[in-house]
Amino acid sequence: MIRTLATALLCAAAIVAGDLVFRGSLLHRVRPEIVSPTDQAIVEPPIQLRWDGPPRMRVLLATVGAAPRDLGIHESPLTIGREQFPRDAGYQLDVEALQFGGWIRASRVFQVHTTSTATTAQNAPAPSDHQSPAWDAKELLHALEAARTARDKAHGRAKFLTEENAALRDESERLSKQLENLYKAQEDDAARVDEVERRASQLADENRALAEENTAVRLRLSTVIPCTVWGYYSYPRPQTVPATRRVLLVSDARGQIFRVQPECELIRRADVTAASICFCIGNSFGG
Secondary structure (H helix, E strand, O other), X not given: OHHHHHHHHHHHHHHHHHHHHHHXXXXXXXXXXXXXXXXXXXXXXXXXXXXXXXXXXXXXXXEOOOOOXXXXXXXXXXXXXXXXXXXXXXXXXXXXXXXXXXXXXXXXXXXXXXXXXXXXXXXXOOOOXXXXXXXXXXXXXXXXXXXXXXXXXXXXXXHHXXXXXXXXXXXXXXXXXXXXXXXHHHHHHHHHHHHHHHHHHHHHXXXXXXXXXXXXXXXXXXXXXXXXXXXXXXOOOOOOOOOOOOEEEOEOOOOOEOOOHHHHHHHHHHOOOEOOOOEEEEEOOOO
């Protein structure tokens, strides 16, 4: 246990000593550290760049979000002129070693803000009377040009929005018409469906009525006697030579017409002059 504790303390002391040595000597000589400008500072060109570390470094300058520009190899301190800052914006300065630049480098981000013309005019000596109107006219021309530019942009934007609004209105009207046509088509379809259903119901009622009427007719037909007159052929005087012409008997000696077949057969069997069986002569359907 004591040996383990002693080993841990020795390792910790070695780490602290190494850190102090490298940070104070070797690391300071290898790793650059930008002293000025300070991080996130708002400065006015020209810019004084100063770093601690290797004396000769490659300097890179870039607008934030743009590709960096190589300003060459320089020694600290370095003055970067106003021409390297074309506009007010955020900039990033990078210093990197001549070898292993991707591993040994330092960065600093800052904001460049140039003094405005109005501030310069306030700090400058008062112009003479014959120069003041020209200066005011120049400022007014610049302001007028800026106002015209803003007005043109506003007009262009308003025109674009007007055209877009008109296009949206046309599209809305077209969709409204399509929706109305769809509603109308649905109403027409619903009306046709109602008419078809009404017609189908009517046909069903008619079919049911016809079926009932057909059933009634069948019942009535089932009660009708299929044959109403029966008869048979007879030779009144079969003993004559030649025999007399045959006749059709449909009634008995009393003149009663044969309405059913049994009645006809009863008379025929007793009639010696009968020449045929009884058959139907007149039916109920006019046959």
